[in-house]
Amino acid sequence: xxxxxxxxxxxxxxxxxxxxxxxxxxxxxxxxxxxxxxxxxxxxxxxxxxxxxxxxxxxxxxxxxxxxxxxxxxxxxxxxxxxxxxxxxxxxxxxxxxxxxxxxxxxxxxxxxxxxxxxxxxxxxxxxxxxxxxxxxxxxxxxxxxxxxxxxxxxxxxxxxxxxxxxxxxxxxxxxxxxxxxxxxxxxxxxxxxxxxxxxxxxxxxxxxxxxxxxxxxxxxxxxxxxxxxxxxxxxxxxxxxxxxxxxxxxxxxxxxxxxxxxxxxxxxxxxxxxxxxxxxxxxxxxxxxxxxxxxxxxxxxxxxxxxxxxxxxxxxxxxxxxxxxxxxxxxxxxxxxxxxxxxxxxxxxxxxxxxxxxxxxxxxxxxxxxxxxxxxxxxxxxxxxxxxxxxxxxxxxxxxxxxxxxxxxxxxxxxxx
Amino acid sequence: xxxxxxxxxxxxxxxxxxxxxxxxxxxxxxxxxxxxxxxxxxxxxxxxxxxxxxxxxxxxxxxxxxxxxxxxxxxxxxxxxxxxxxxxxxxxxxxxxxxxxxxxxxxxxxxxxxxxxxxxxxxxxxxxxxxxxxxxxxxxxxxxxxxxxxxxxxxxxxxxxxxxxxxxxxxxxxxxxxxxxxxxxxxxxxxxxxxxxxxxxxxxxxxxxxxxxxxxxxxxxxxxxxxxxxxxxxxxxxxxxxxxxxxxxxxxxxxxxxxxxxxxxxxxxxxxxxxxxxxxxxxxxxxxxxxxxxxxxxxxxxxxxxxxxxxxxxxx
Numbered sequence: 001x002x003x004x005x006x007x008x009x010x011x012x013x014x015x016x017x018x019x020x021x022x023x024x025x026x027x028x029x030x031x032x033x034x035x036x037x038x039x040x041x042x043x044x045x046x047x048x049x050x051x052x053x054x055x056x057x058x059x060x061x062x063x064x065x066x067x068x069x070x071x072x073x074x075x076x077x078x079x080x081x082x083x084x085x086x087x088x089x090x091x092x093x094x095x096x097x098x099x100x101x102x103x104x105x106x107x108x109x110x111x112x113x114x115x116x117x118x119x120x121x122x123x124x125x126x127x128x129x130x131x132x133x134x135x136x137x138x139x140x141x142x143x144x145x146x147x148x149x150x151x152x153x154x155x156x157x158x159x160x161x162x163x164x165x166x167x168x169x170x171x172x173x174x175x176x177x178x179x180x181x182x183x184x185x186x187x188x189x190x191x192x193x194x195x196x197x198x199x200x201x202x203x204x205x206x207x208x209x210x211x212x213x214x215x216x217x218x219x220x221x222x223x224x225x226x227x228x229x230x231x232x233x234x235x236x237x238x239x240x241x242x243x244x245x246x247x248x249x250x251x252x253x254x255x256x257x258x259x260x261x262x263x264x265x266x267x268x269x270x271x272x273x274x275x276x277x278x279x280x281x282x283x284x285x286x287x288x289x290x291x292x293x294x295x296x297x298x299x300x301x302x303x304x305x306x307x308x309x310x311x312x313x314x315x316x317x318x319x320x321x322x323x324x325x326x327x328x329x330x331x332x333x334x335x336x337x338x339x340x341x342x343x344x345x346x347x348x349x350x351x352x353x354x355x356x357x358x359x360x361x362x363x364x365x366x367x368x369x370x371x372x373x374x375x376x377x378x379x380x381x382x383x384x385x386x387x388x389x390x391x392x393x394x395x396x397x398x399x400x401x402x403x404x405x406x407x408x409x410x411x412x413x414x415x416x417x418x
Numbered sequence: 419x420x421x422x423x424x425x426x427x428x429x430x431x432x433x434x435x436x437x438x439x440x441x442x443x444x445x446x447x448x449x450x451x452x453x454x455x456x457x458x459x460x461x462x463x464x465x466x467x468x469x470x471x472x473x474x475x476x477x478x479x480x481x482x483x484x485x486x487x488x489x490x491x492x493x494x495x496x497x498x499x500x501x502x503x504x505x506x507x508x509x510x511x512x513x514x515x516x517x518x519x520x521x522x523x524x525x526x527x528x529x530x531x532x533x534x535x536x537x538x539x540x541x542x543x544x545x546x547x548x549x550x551x552x553x554x555x556x557x558x559x560x561x562x563x564x565x566x567x568x569x570x571x572x573x574x575x576x577x578x579x580x581x582x583x584x585x586x587x588x589x590x591x592x593x594x595x596x597x598x599x600x601x602x603x604x605x606x607x608x609x610x611x612x613x614x615x616x617x618x619x620x621x622x623x624x625x626x627x628x629x630x631x632x633x634x635x636x637x638x639x640x641x642x643x644x645x646x647x648x649x650x651x652x653x654x655x656x657x658x659x660x661x662x663x664x665x666x667x668x669x670x671x672x673x674x675x676x677x678x679x680x681x682x683x684x685x686x687x688x689x690x691x692x693x694x695x696x697x698x699x700x701x702x703x704x705x706x707x708x709x710x711x712x713x714x715x716x717x718x719x720x721x722x723x724x725x726x727x728x729x730x731x732x733x734x
Contacts, residue, residue, distance in 0.1 A: 017447070031454065038458040046464045048664050049623075050548065050641035059628040059638060119623020119638065119665025122469060126478075126603040126622055133478045133604045133620075141602035141626050203596055203722045204632025280564055356634045356719075357554055357587055358565035 004401065008167055012390050015399060019389060022239065030382040037375005040368040041116055049119055052369040057361035058352040060117070065344035066373055067113035069224070070106050070380075071195045072217060072343065074151065076225015077103035078188030079255050085181045091247040097162060097395065098236065099229055100155045101387045103188075107152040109380035116372050140198045147191045154184045159387075163394050168401050192217050199351060207284035208351045212273075216266045217343070222259035224339040226252040227332035232384075234325070242392045246325070253328050257316040260335050264313060267306070267342075287360065288350040295353075297362045302346050309338035467642070467664065468497070478604065479617040479657070490619075491656060498654075498661055502645060506652040508660050511678045513611035519672055519727060520612070520699040521683075522709045523586060526732040527693040530555050530577040530584030537688030538588075541673055542659040543651055545643030552637065552670040553588045553685060588685075589614065589635035589670035590718065590726030600630035606667070612727050613672050615657040621666040628667060632722040636669045672696070 019027075044051055054061045080099035084092040115121055126132040127145055136142040158180050165172040196217040199208035230252050237244045274285035286292050291299045312335040321327040354360050365373075393399035472493055482490065491508045498506045535553045544550040556568035560581040568585070578584060591614055598606050598614060605621040608614050628636045642664040654660035655675035662668050673683035677696070681687075686694040697706035709715070713731040 017444075035454045035458040038455075039461065042459050042461040046461050046466075048641045049638075052640075054640070056550075056628070056637050057634075059625045114624075117624070119625070119640075119667075120621065120663075122474060123603075123620070123622045126605070126620060135602050135604045138599050139602045139626070141600065141624065145602065198626075199629075202600075202630050203724070204719070205629065280566065283566055352629070354566050356565075356632050357556060357570070358568055359570050359634075 004168070005164070008164060008401075011399065015390060015393070016386060023389065026385060027382065030378045030385065033378035034375050034382055037372050037378060040371035040375065043368050044116070044372065049117075051366060053364045053366045055361055055363070057355050057359060058349060058363035060348055060352070061363055062345060062365040062369055062373055063113050063117040065348040066376070067110050067117070068195060068217075068347060069340050069344045070109050070113065071148070071192055072221030072339075073225045073228060074103045074106035074110065074148075075188045075192040075218075075221045076229075077106075077155070078185050079222055079226050079252075080229070081181060081185055081188075083251065085178070086185075089251065091245060092251060094395070095229075095233055095244055095248050097159055097391060098233065098388065100159050101391060102225075102229060102232065102384060103155045104152065104159065105380045105384035105387065107148055107155070108383060109376050110148055111152075112376045112379065113373075116376070140194065140201050143194045144191075144198055147187065147194045151184070151187050151191050154180055154187055158184060159391075163391055166397075167394050167399065169397075189218065192221050199347075202351075204356050205284075205351050206281035207288075210270070210273075212266055212270050216263065216270070219259050219263035219266055220339045220343050223256055223263055224336045224343075226255045226259070227336045230256070230332050231329060231336075234329070236388060236392070240388075240392050242396055249325070249328070253316065253322060256332060256335065257313075257322070260309065260313050260316065263339070264309060283354050284350040287353050288346060292354065293360060295360045295362055297364065298346060298349060301341050305338040305341035305346060307338075308334040309342070312338065468500075473497075473619065476619050478620050487656075494656070494660065501642075502647060502650060502661060504647045504650050504652055506650070506654050506660070508654045508656055509675075510656040511658070511675060513609045513613070514678060516700060517611045517698045518700050519591070519677065519696065520706050520710065521591070521672065521728045522695045522706055522713070522715065522731045523728070524691075524693040524695070524713075524732060525583065525585060525730045527691045528555075528584045528586060529691055530557055530572070530579075530582070531690065533688045533690060534586060534685035534694065537684040538670070538673075540649070541651055541676065541684035542671075543643070543645060543654065543661045544637070544668070545639065545641070545645065545662075546649060547644040548641055550637045550639070550643070550668070552635070553586050554634070555584055555586045558583050558585050585730070586685075587633055587635070587718065588728070589672075590633050590724065590728040591670075591672060592724035592726050594723060594725045596630040596632065596722075596724060597627035597636065600626040602626065609657075611678070613674055614669070615671055615674065616667055616669060617657065618660070618662050618666045618668065623665040623667065625667065632719050632724060636667050638667050639664050 052061060052063075077099040080092050080096045083089040084096040115124065118124065127134060127142075129136075134142055134145075136146070158177055161177050162172055193214050196214035199205070200210065200213045202208055230249050233244045233249060233252075236242055271285070271289070274282040278286070283292060287295065288298050288302050290296075312331040315321045315327050315331040315334075322331075349363050353362070390399075470493070472489075476490060477486070487510050491510060494508050495506055498504065498508070532555050535551050535555060538544075538552050539546075539550075542552065544552065554570060556565060556570060557572040557579070558565075559567045560583065565585075572579075591612055593608075593612070595608060595614055598604075598608055602624065603620060603622055606614060606616045606627055623638070625638055628638060639662050643661055645661065650661070651659060653675060655671075655678075658671045658674035673681075673685075677683055683694075683696050686696045695705050695709055697704035699707055699710065701707060709731055710729065713733065715729045715731045717726045717729055
């Protein structure tokens with residue numbers, strides 16, 4: 001048993017470095033971008049967070065904005081899991097592991113984004129129970145640490161187990177993964193709800209201290225996440241021999257459509273509340289949408305985001321367009337970018353402005369900060385590509401403990417007895 | 419089938435023993451990776467921050483014995499001497515029994531001169547560059563209580579200005595503090611005398627407490643605090659005015675070092691108008707006790723439910 005598993009690890013290690021020229025070029029590019037991000041982070045380590053655009057007034061910036069957005073991507077894996085495992089939808093069954101791998105890559109990115117935002121990353125261990133002091137259950141941040149790490153472990157277990165069983169050509173035992181799948185579904189909702197509560201629980205920030213934030217987070221996550229998967233799955237089926245049928249993509253498209261409409265509806269609810277009965281607590285929303293006292297840094301961004309999300313929604317609700325993959329792709333990219341703006345910087349920065357003392361200090365990310373973000377995105381893409389590179393031959397049966405039936409005698413000769 | 423696996427199956431390749439060729443390829447890749455990482459990490463050669471093993475492994479304040487604390491204080495004194503070239507004494511000053519502090523600021527008397535702001539900086543060793551101040555004096559418009567209408571950076575030759583009133587804001591030392599709730603590692607807490615403190619050696623610098631504070635009372639050391647030696651107050655307290663490390667949050671502590679040794683806070687001492695009154699509310703003979711009982715008193719942002727120990731008052 002253990003020997004088989006060690007051989008498996010050795011083989012996936014070897015296989016990580018086997019691939020087409022295209023694979024090498026792609027991975028090299030991502031590695032270079034990741035290293036550029038690491039370079040910028042090393043720079044930050046030397047000079048401190050002073051090299052970012054953050055201030056005492058806007059004390060979180062583009063790191064936490066990306067973190068918030070990517071938690072949504074991770075949570076969205078559940079949108080494949082529910083129909084695939086609960087309703088036994090066979091179209092999604094094939095791709096569900098690819099979605100869960102995206103969740104793993106996303107959580108890794110989230111943890112990196114939190115870590116680069118820390119003033120004292122050397123004290124990260126203070127968060128661990130027993131040797132550190134973990135303010136659970138009082139601090140919402142402690143909840144977030146638990147749900148994110150728990151979600152990472154659940155998905156690593158589910159994907160790892162199913163892929164290894166496939167590699168062994170053995171039937172996975174439902175007992176070993178179904179309870180975890182069911183748990184992961186509830187857990188996925190919880191990671192994004194808890195992340196929303198991080199903001200909702202702050203009494204001094206009226207823009208965040210609103211019940212609508214958590215439902216908005218879920219709506220936008222289930223737009224951006226499946227939208228990204230639609231694009232990713234087409235790339236995968238184009239560049240690998242793995243078959244993903246259009247049916248699966250169209251199920252995802254329907255999820256994107258409904259979620260995007262829900263998100264836009266909730267956005268309009270928010271706008272109505274803020275502007276029909278405008279009070280001092282509407283200042284942040286006014287700053288975001290219209291600018292306040294001459295400060296308008298976010299105004300063009302939010303209107304751009306709303307515009308492209310609306311275009312995306314129009315494409316998706318016109319059946320003639322929604323049936324064509326080219327239009328669906330455009331819609332997915334538009335809504336993905338729109339939500340990244342709206343839920344990233346458009347959510348974090350106005351929460352701080354005006355400050356509780358009424359001051360406005362605009363926030364602009366600096367170059368090193370931007371490079372760190374780019375590096376983390378590249379690294380996330382790198383590990384996602386790597387996992388896909390390993391998962392696809394396992395899923396298609398090419399990489400398994402027993403050489404394929406079609407294999408020749410030569411193929412068998414290299415294999416040790418197992 | 420197309421792609422790289424035309425002639426040999428994946429199984430064959432992944433089971434194949436390492437050949438000389440693959441070994442060379444591995445070597446080349448390893449060299450490239452090494453070069454890439456060295457370039458990426460090259461800025462670290464300028465790293466000036468010291469991190470000793472003792473500092474790295476230091477435990478939470480509440481877990482430290484008196485003996486541990488003595489060693490830590492000695493170490494911190496050495497660190498300050500190394501980095502700031504002054505000999506400081508750092509003490510761990512505990513709260514007094516039966517004492518609970520409160521603060522009253524007479525909004526009718528304050529003229530907005532900002533002496534409190536600078537008196538506070540001198541006592542508390544806050545960074546001069548970038549400048550960190552605990553007190554923000556708001557120049558309020560007549561007829562408005564809305565802080566968004568206030569001016570933070572007023573720069574007049576003379577204060578007070580006509581048709582303005584002045585409202586200094588600092589940590590309100592809430593009885594129901596949102597900041598201590600937010601902290602994921604309990605690096606900030608409320609002491610028995612009511613002062614909210616930060617263990618600067620335990621704070622991880624996540625800045626969630628800053629987002630949580632409804633009074634914008636917390637400051638972050640984005641850079642290592644810069645202080646010329648002549649500006650340093652060498653009488654320091656562990657939970658109070660010692661020079662903070664980079665990357666941690668700090669805040670007003672009611673001048674814990676002074677008040678726990680029977681003195682008044684620096685802002686009270688320097689105020690030329692007597693607008694500021696500080697004391698032990700449990701002492702019925704204290705001026706603060708008298709003010710809270712007899713003057714017209716209110717708290718800032720009552721709707722936030724924070725229950726400040728900092729009161730604004732006015733005369734009739």
